[in-house]
Amino acid sequence: MSTSISTAIIPSKAQFANREAAHELHLEAICVFVATGFFLDQDSYWKDQVVLSPASKHTIDESGVLIDSKPWFTWHYSPRDISFEQALEEFTDLFERIIKEQTQGKTIILPLSGGLDSRTQAAAFKHLDTEVVSYSYEFENGYPETKIAEQLANTCGFEFTRDVIPKGYLWNQLDALANLNQCYSDFTSPRQMAVLDKFPKLGGDLFSLGHWGDVLFDDMRVPDALGFDQQVDHVLNKILKQGGLELAEGLWDTWGLDGGFYDYLRTRVTHLLAQIDIPQSANARIRAFKSLYWAPRWTSVNLAVFEAYKPISLPYYDDRMCQFICTIPEAYLKDRQLQIAYIKTRAPELARITWQDHRPFNLNNYRLNKFPYNTTYKVLDKLKRQFNALGGKPYVQRNWELQFLGSDNEQQLKAILNQNAFLEWIPKTMVDSLLTDFYKQPAPKTAHQVNMLLVLAKFREIDN
Structure with missing residues (x-):
């Protein structure tokens, strides 16, 4: 049958x-x-x-x-002849209906960042008077994005917990993570793994996750006639x-x-x-490609980390949201206009809080994030980073810097990459060469190569 x-x-x-x-x-x-x-x-x-x-x-x-x-x-592109105001009204109705259906009667766990997707969710939950516990985390010696998240939470009246992604957490969590994502993703991107053991302290019934909003509600930065x-x-x-x-x-x-x-x-x-x-639209076609092949095969993979603790809901993943996007003119999606307008309308106080991607500006003045208006901030920020580096606290922007750099991390990494079963598959000369290049000059290029070797090594270990 x-x-x-x-x-x-x-x-x-x-x-x-x-x-x-x-x-x-x-x-x-x-x-x-x-x-x-x-x-x-x-x-x-x-x-x-x-x-x-x-x-x-x-x-x-x-x-x-x-x-x-x-x-x-x-996926299609069938833009309707509607005004921006009508598109915003329809988005507001659909988004809040989806949020309500997914979360009604539940205490929601909301990961907050300094960006727009979770802020849009926060605006909806505040308007719907939903009980929310929220949290955020930042890299050790990285940008303090939890400050923005805490401001958002306090403004909405949400409970809030902050955490720090520490150096070297990966090695104690690696086996669990490999079992969760089955080695279908790198191991440093799902930084939420660092705080998995703290999820139970949050309480709550259901995660509401903002994944893929940044793709659906933006253009792809190409001419439509490309x-x-x-x-x-x-x-x-x-x-x-x-x-x-x-x-x-x-x-x-x-x-x-x-x-x-x-x-x-x-x-x-x-x-x-x-x-x-x-x-007729390069932006719509590329968005469709990413939604068909990137979202389910990369973004979705590490949702298993959240599901290891509680069920998840994904308002931007909802079929109706995808269908809605296909009917909205690209001009209204460009530069996150609908989300920004929604936040400014539903929760203007949230719009006044710094937008991390355009710091120190917010949703009302982010277009000033250009010369000469952002010069003072950039200079002072660079001087602060240099000062901290002199004091032995180099600025951390990416998780691999915390998990791969330093003698203890290097020892852990090399122990895994030098297992016999792995070296029967990937030549030791290649492994040694890539490790040497990485530790000689750590950079995104060499870090990705080492990251993928680590995934293949754990896959080989599980497979055997």
């Missing part, structure tokens, strides 16, 4: 099925993974295993083999991580795969992008 499964437009977790193929590693897919940080389309680590595509109805036989898939929704080949270039530029292409090409050659890696990746991206029938 066959089983029918319908997937959401943006699935919050991967669902796997089998296909008729040899049970062997999908090395081409793994090369894409190390280059981009996520598996593409239906790929998994194995040739005989696939992930069910979004927004589709799937038929699976009694042995778990995928028989058929048919889309029930396709040609198709240039759209492919743009997508490749966005998905390829610094250092990812070099690592993927090295593994491709090591494993003796046919052709060249970049040609393989470009061909696949070209094919997937061409299947999105939105010729």
Whole structure:
């Protein structure tokens, strides 16, 4: 007897099925993974295993083999002739209806940041008079973003807890994280893992997470008339991580795969992008690509960390929100206009609090974040960082700086990367060379390469 499964437009977790193929590693897919940080389309680590595509109805036989898939929704761009005010009114009604349906009768756990997505949620919860416990965290020796989050929470009357992401937490949490995300993501991006053991102290019944709002409610920073080949270039530029292409090409050659890696990746991206029938808007097509392939295969992967404690809700993932976006003119989505207008209308006091991406400005004056208006802040901020660095507190911007740098972290990392099972798969000469390059000059490029080696090493350990 066959089983029918319908997937959401943006699935919050991967669902796997089998296909008729040899049970062997999908090395081409793994090369894409190390280059981009996520598996593409239906790929998994194995040739005989696939992930069910979004927004589709799937038929699976009694042995778990995928028989058929048919889309029930396709991304489109059908902008209506409406005013911005009407679009804002519709967004307000839809967003608050989704929030209410997802959270009614629950005490909500709200992660707050200095950005817009969680601030938009905060405005809705404040308006709906929802009981909320909130929290935020920041990097040790990093920007104190919890100050902004605390201001937001206090303004809304939410309970608030702040935390610090400490140096070297990863090694005690690595096995648990690998089990949660099944090695389908790097290990330093889900920094919430650092505070997982503190979640029970928050109380609350349900997480409300703001993932993907920044993609749906913004443009893709390209001209709408951008040609198709240039759209492919743009997508490749966005998905390829610094250092990812070099690592993927090295593994491709090591494993003796046919052709060249970049040609393989470009061909696949070209094919997937061409299947999105939105010729009139490059921004809408690229947003659709990211929502089809990036959101479910990267953003969704580490939602499992939150679900390890409590159920989750995702207002921006709601099918109705995706359908709504397809009907809104790109001019209204550009530069987060709808979210900003919503916050300014529903909770103007939240709009007056610093927007982290445009600090020290807020939602009312962020357009002043340019020369000469931001010069004084930038100079003073740079001097403060330099002073702290002289005092032995270098400024931390990325989680890998806390988890990989320093002698203790280096020792832990090398112990994992020097396991025999891993070195039978990835040559020790390659591993040693990448580690040497990273510790000689730590940078996003070399950090990504080391990060992906760590994921592959844990995958190999679990697989064995």
